[in-house]
Amino acid sequence: MFNLNPSHWERHRSLGTYDVVIIGTGMVGLWTAYLYLLRKPGKKVLLLDKLPSGQAGASTRNAGFACFGSPTELLDDLRHEKEEDVIQRLRWRYEGLISWRGHFEADQLDWCPENGHEVFTNGEKDSYHSVLASLEHLNALAKAANIPGKVYQIGKAVGPQLPHSIQICHEAGLHPGKGHQALTSRVLELGGHLHRGILVPQKSEWTRIDQTWKIPTSQGIVYTSQVVIAANAWSSELLPHLDVIPGRGQILLTSAISELPFQGTYHADAGYIYFRNVGKRLLLGGGRNVFRQAEESHQAMTTAEVQIYLEAYARDVLLPNIPFEVEERWAGIMAFSSDGSKMPYVHSEGEDCFVAARMGGMGVALSPVVGQQMAVMLH
Numbered sequence: 099m100f101n102l103n104p105s106h107w108e109r110h111r112s113l114g115t116y117d118v119v120i121i122g123t124g125m126v127g128l129w130t131a132y133l134y135l136l137r138k139p140g141k142k143v144l145l146l147d148k149l150p151s152g153q154a155g156a157s158t159r160n161a162g163f164a165c166f167g168s169p170t171e172l173l174d175d176l177r178h179e180k181e182e183d184v185i186q187r188l189r190w191r192y193e194g195l196i197s198w199r200g201h202f203e204a205d206q207l208d209w210c211p212e213n214g215h216e217v218f219t220n221g222e223k224d225s226y227h228s229v230l231a232s233l234e235h236l237n238a239l240a241k242a243a244n245i246p247g248k249v250y251q252i253g254k255a256v257g258p259q260l261p262h263s264i265q266i267c268h269e270a271g272l273h274p275g276k277g278h279q280a281l282t283s284r285v286l287e288l289g290g291h292l293h294r295g296i297l298v299p300q301k302s303e304w305t306r307i308d309q310t311w312k313i314p315t316s317q318g319i320v321y322t323s324q325v326v327i328a329a330n331a332w333s334s335e336l337l338p339h340l341d342v343i344p345g346r347g348q349i350l351l352t353s354a355i356s357e358l359p360f361q362g363t364y365h366a367d368a369g370y371i372y373f374r375n376v377g378k379r380l381l382l383g384g385g386r387n388v389f390r391q392a393e394e395s396h397q398a399m400t401t402a403e404v405q406i407y408l409e410a411y412a413r414d415v416l417l418p419n420i421p422f423e424v425e426e427r428w429a430g431i432m433a434f435s436s437d438g439s440k441m442p443y444v445h446s447e448g449e450d451c452f453v454a455a456r457m458g459g460m461g462v463a464l465s466p467v468v469g470q471q472m473a474v475m476l477h
């Protein structure tokens with residue numbers, strides 16, 4: 099039913115005239131709409147997404163880490179970026195987490211404030227020791243980003259295979275499906291409109307007449323003064339000059355494990371592996387670095403290679419001698435740059451067309467701040 103090709107009649111009708119049209123109903127599109135409607139009550143806002151029902155490319159398919167930066171991630175960033183940029187992104191991500199909690203109750207998000215961690219195997223001792231040597235510097239970065247307290251501290255081992263760990267205070271876990279739904283409800287309560295199952299063509303097919311964009315979607319024509327492209331991994335399909343590379347992330351979720359040996363959110367292998375508890379179940383994702391070329395994909399499907407790799411990690415490193423079954427598997431699509439830049443796109447393309455995209459693996463935390471920046475740019 100979802101894949102009917104559009105009829106002539108469906109395409110050639112008006113879907114209305116709006117102040118703002120937002121392409122993409124992921125967390126970025128929703129936070130933008132929500133914060134804009136709070137600033138400008140009564141404005142007519144329409145969100146469009148090509149996916150049906152409550153799905154998004156990444157926002158409903160991620161791991162639910164409310165995180166702002168693990169030690170090896172920050173140390174690697176410092177090798178490629180100016181320190182002030184690293185601090186700024188740290189600040190945005192922390193502020194994003196504060197926004198989630200400021201706008202929603204903990205139970206609306208299944209917020210689990212059990213701290214984040216980065217863990218190291220015995221073979222990664224050198225990496226662990228360089229983190230230890232940089233702890234003071236890392237805490238100084240966090241302080242400069244206005245994150246209170248001593249954020250990075252030596253943590254407890256996670257079993258024999260992961261003897262070293264750094265605890266990251268203030269990081270947490272959340273339920274991205276619930277967060278997405280709670281945000282959607284807020285946008286609708288404030289009078290926002292939402293159409294799903296609608297494909298927006300690339301910008302070269304839109305026309306601008308008398309300060310109004312005419313956008314021919316798969317379901318009809320939309321008229322609007324302003325447009326926000328919040329299409330993340332697909333933003334370069336709408337605006338081909340954007341530098342956006344898709345990156346698939348795959349996840350598995352086990353059945354309940356009575357003696358699950360950890361609680362909280364964990365980064366391993368320089369952030370390329372991530373795992374957490376979901377109640378008594380293990381959620382494990384990552385491995386993109388090992389299968390890099392295959393995972394530069396827009397297809398949100400799991401593959402045997404990555405899933406076997408993740409299962410081996412669960413069996414050999416996380417749960418040695420603990421039996422488990424994998425109950426669910428899924429994939430979502432992230433957006434990266436080709437040159438390794440981690441800064442998101444938040445800018446105007448001119449003529450009241452804006453871009454808020456390329457959130458990497460940080461969109462849960464970044465989306466409230468990017469949404470706020472967009473809400474201020476819109477008139």
Ligand SMILES: Cc1cc2nc3c(=O)[nH]c(=O)nc-3n(C[C@H](O)[C@H](O)[C@H](O)COP(=O)(O)OP(=O)(O)OC[C@H]3O[C@@H](n4cnc5c(N)ncnc54)[C@H](O)[C@@H]3O)c2cc1C
Pocket residue numbers: 121122123124125126127146147148149153154155156157158159160161162163164165296297298299328329330331332333335336346347348349383429430431432454455456457458459460461462463464465
């Ligand atoms: C497996 C996985 C694990 C992750 N884990 C975490 C994590 O733990 N913490 C974290 O902070 N981040 C994580 N991320 C990243 C995070 O999910 C993303 O950064 C964030 O969700 C991006 O939000 P978005 O709104 O920009 O994009 P999306 O959620 O992808 O939304 C963009 C939407 O635009 C729509 N769209 C695109 N093109 C068109 C078009 N032409 N017409 C109509 N609609 C269109 C798409 O259908 C899509 O729904 C993870 C991502 C994945 C895939």
